[in-house]
Amino acid sequence: MSSKKPNLCNETYFNEFYLQHIQSASNFAYYKCGDKAGSLDLVQDAFSKIWENCSKIDFTKAKTYLFTTVNNLFLNIVKHHKVVMEYAKAVPYQEATNQSPEYLLEEEEFKQKLQHAISMLTDAQREVFLLNRIEGKKYKEIAELLDLSQKAVEKRMSGALKTLREKIDNI
Amino acid sequence: MKQEKNILKWFNNELSEQEWDDLKQSDGFETLNKIAHYSSYFQAPKIDAEKALLGFKTSHSTKKEVKVRTLNFRTLYKVAAVAVIMLSASYFMFFNNDKSFETRIAQTKTLVLPDNSEVILNSASLLSYNKKTWKDKRDLELDGEAFFKVSKGQKFTVNTDVGSVEVLGTQFNVKERGNYFEVQCYEGLVGVTYNNTQVKLTKGKTFRIINGIIENVEDFNILEPSWLQFESSFVEVPLSHVIEELEIQYDIEILLENVDTDQLFTGTFTHKDKNIALQSVTIPLKLSYKIDKQTVTFYEYGKN
Numbered sequence: 267m268s269s270k271k272p273n274l275c276n277e278t279y280f281n282e283f284y285l286q287h288i289q290s291a292s293n294f295a296y297y298k299c300g301d302k303a304g305s306l307d308l309v310q311d312a313f314s315k316i317w318e319n320c321s322k323i324d325f326t327k328a329k330t331y332l333f334t335t336v337n338n339l340f341l342n343i344v345k346h347h348k349v350v351m352e353y354a355k356a357v358p359y360q361e362a363t364n365q366s367p368e369y370l371l372e373e374e375e376f377k378q379k380l381q382h383a384i385s386m387l388t389d390a391q392r393e394v395f396l397l398n399r400i401e402g403k404k405y406k407e408i409a410e411l412l413d414l415s416q417k418a419v420e421k422r423m424s425g426a427l428k429t430l431r432e433k434i435d436n437i
Numbered sequence: 438m439k440q441e442k443n444i445l446k447w448f449n450n451e452l453s454e455q456e457w458d459d460l461k462q463s464d465g466f467e468t469l470n471k472i473a474h475y476s477s478y479f480q481a482p483k484i485d486a487e488k489a490l491l492g493f494k495t496s497h498s499t500k501k502e503v504k505v506r507t508l509n510f511r512t513l514y515k516v517a518a519v520a521v522i523m524l525s526a527s528y529f530m531f532f533n534n535d536k537s538f539e540t541r542i543a544q545t546k547t548l549v550l551p552d553n554s555e556v557i558l559n560s561a562s563l564l565s566y567n568k569k570t571w572k573d574k575r576d577l578e579l580d581g582e583a584f585f586k587v588s589k590g591q592k593f594t595v596n597t598d599v600g601s602v603e604v605l606g607t608q609f610n611v612k613e614r615g616n617y618f619e620v621q622c623y624e625g626l627v628g629v630t631y632n633n634t635q636v637k638l639t640k641g642k643t644f645r646i647i648n649g650i651i652e653n654v655e656d657f658n659i660l661e662p663s664w665l666q667f668e669s670s671f672v673e674v675p676l677s678h679v680i681e682e683l684e685i686q687y688d689i690e691i692l693l694e695n696v697d698t699d700q701l702f703t704g705t706f707t708h709k710d711k712n713i714a715l716q717s718v719t720i721p722l723k724l725s726y727k728i729d730k731q732t733v734t735f736y737e738y739g740k741n
Contacts, residue, residue, distance in 0.1 A: 284493065285486045292489075293481035302482045310493050380475050398448055399476040405449050420445055427444060430472050431465055 274320035274328060283328060284313060291332055297396040298340045298389055312336045333411050383433035391426035394419055537565035542688040555586040559664050561685045582612040584662050600631035610662040617678045619645040623661060667708035673701045679718055687711050694736040
């Protein structure tokens, strides 16, 4: 991308673009559809759309285009999975010294509640929430990515947190 | 409301110390903190980017070729050339305005032209005209012999290699065989143009040229050419032309042994019987003949 006129029709630039964004795009697709294999297919299709239309896409807008395409492709899919996220590993909430069996059980219960609560979120809320939490993205970045205003992202985040709190506290 | 804003700030890592302390005191902070903590430990499936790219290339590489398609001018030229050839060929095949009629040896044909003029073609003759210009100009090309009954109308012209015949409405016979050219008028007035001079023929008159020399022929008073009655009549015609006519009518080849072909023949032969025809030509000239399949030999009587 240091070159003056990067063009996605150029295979070198395309490969670079692909390698750079495949992970985040497939994460995004996964947050939306919750299907491991399906999310990669979605992203591959999105990339192929970019490859086909490479001459029409401005290189600087390609990332937004990619995410928008994933989003659109996702909306085209009728089959909708219930999105249940998986934890990477057991991460204690408090210091290791403080772990009584009772406490650990409680924590495990909380984690399950959280999983369930997240699956109850709307697609729009969940994608914002997970992009923020897992990928540590700022609202502004998410807004750019999804082609939304920052206000809209904040609203979704707010809504997501509210729902989560209600679900977890009440159940 | 304020708290909600601060929570948002918190999740966006924009919270100040003061605000952070305030938030900690609020209701439900514990739950939120746990949410914030645990939710960041979810994970999405790891993608092997290189492998995915390879998979992408293999499954989508075919699409790449469809993308660019240049117009192949060489093929275009080929197609255009074929189209032009086919168009022009079909033009000549279907729009050819020349209409022609042909008779073979020992065959006659009666034709009716678009203006209802009648033409009877004698053996081994070719007649053609242009359908398109026929309305403006009644022009015909003739090679051989034909009898015309021309219906009244504009000038009617028969062109031959030797000369042309012009009429308005009449009946006449044109005969053009090699260096023998003869026009006979059976009705009305016929104009014959030969070497830029025009000769007018009235009923019963004959215009004859043999080897480029105009011959004087006596008047006749028959109503139509004798060949229409399947006979060929000759008045003082060199034997060579009589033999030519015999060959055409009977599809034979006539060989001569010590026979003078310049001697003149006056008489008639039929088109129906070869032996009678041969006799009616040879006997008055004191000749004999012998037949060997398609070949007939004339020789002087009493010499063989």
